[in-house]
Amino acid sequence: MKKTIIVLVVFSITFGFSQNNADQFGINSGIFPPNKSYDLPEEAIGTPYVDNEFSFAKINKSKEFYLVRYNAYQDVMEVKKNEKTKIITLDNNKDYVISLNDKEYITRTFASGERGIVHIIWDDIDHALFQKENVKLTPATKAKTSYHTSIKAKYSEISNEYYMDFGNKSLIKVPKNKKKFYALFSNSAKNVQQFVKKEKLKIDNKEDLIKIVKYYFS
Template sequence: MKIKGLLAFTALLATATFTNAQQTYVDLDSGGVDFIYTKKAPSEAAQGTQYYIENFNAAKINDSKEIVLARYNAYSDEMEVKVHDEIMVLDPKEDMVVALTNKSATYVFTQYKNEDGEMGQNYLVLVSDNPNLKIFRSERIFLQPEKHPDTGYQKYKAPMYKKRDAKYYIQMNNGEIVHMSDRRKDIMALIPGKEKDIKTFMKKNKIKVSEDNDLKLLGNYLNTLL
């Protein structure tokens, strides 16, 4: 009797454990073979945000004097504009510029060549703006899919918007906008014959190629060498 009681308690404990882990213990009267089913967690709304700058900000489009409220959707690559409390999507045109008046960002819809040599056309953020040299940065957000547990001991993970690593692009003498390597030796070789000058400048100013402010300073200097 004590053994039966112990077995009954163990079975009850196992059932409680499976229940807490989103599993259900089922006896289908299949000749002593028991089956365990994992309950699928309900899907949840995506977490995170589609925006680097969440709020709408005052902006100017190209050379227009009109002020609009705009924000960039880095997931859909769309410029959203608020018109009479209704959110509209701006129809992009080649080389269109959307500049936030608080100077926190300037977006350019333009063609460029990525690191694989493939052409693309998206909004890029203008990091360094000079007559002979410009540096741009991409802002991209992707949706990481939801993940349902494989076993009852894992937790459900809701879908989440996440930022992609920034990529930089450069344009010299009004030529093509091309991918800009983040390797220091590649940057030093951007202007043939000026490698030592660029190396000295980067070392003296402790330039980090992943920092916008540093790239703005670098762009200003490279412009003087062209």
């Protein structure tokens, strides 16, 4: 009986520690939630991360700093308390603001209804422009014959996407097609188009996009 009580106490302490470790980030997802796959190819060329190294970051209004890195391929933030603790992932279905490497990453809902991670590149009181960093994985291919060469899986950065919040908290993807791009601005489309032409701006350039959005919302 005494042995059983001791085992239960130890289990409770261990479980409590694990739960608190997750709760300190406002989550209960535990280590590597089952809805995310972490079976990444070890020998792949490149990296799924914007930065391979963990960097100190603040999460929401926490006064503490945590070690964080952004997995752009899987669109998740990986977090650990320190070098000795296990990695946990933040749940994108919850609201987070992560100040990491001079960027402010947030979890938001896209117009499609899906949730994901973006970072703010411009905002005012009611509107904002966001950038989404993307990484793709090209699968490995095995040599079909002795005359062919096997190719390793490869991570590579792909074009960043931009999203706008017109004030309703839903993110609308900025189209690369000019006609669809100007249609975003409805009745002001002609004025925006004239501004872009006059200033010789490109709609797929980050700095130019910021100028366009600032002009529209001014």
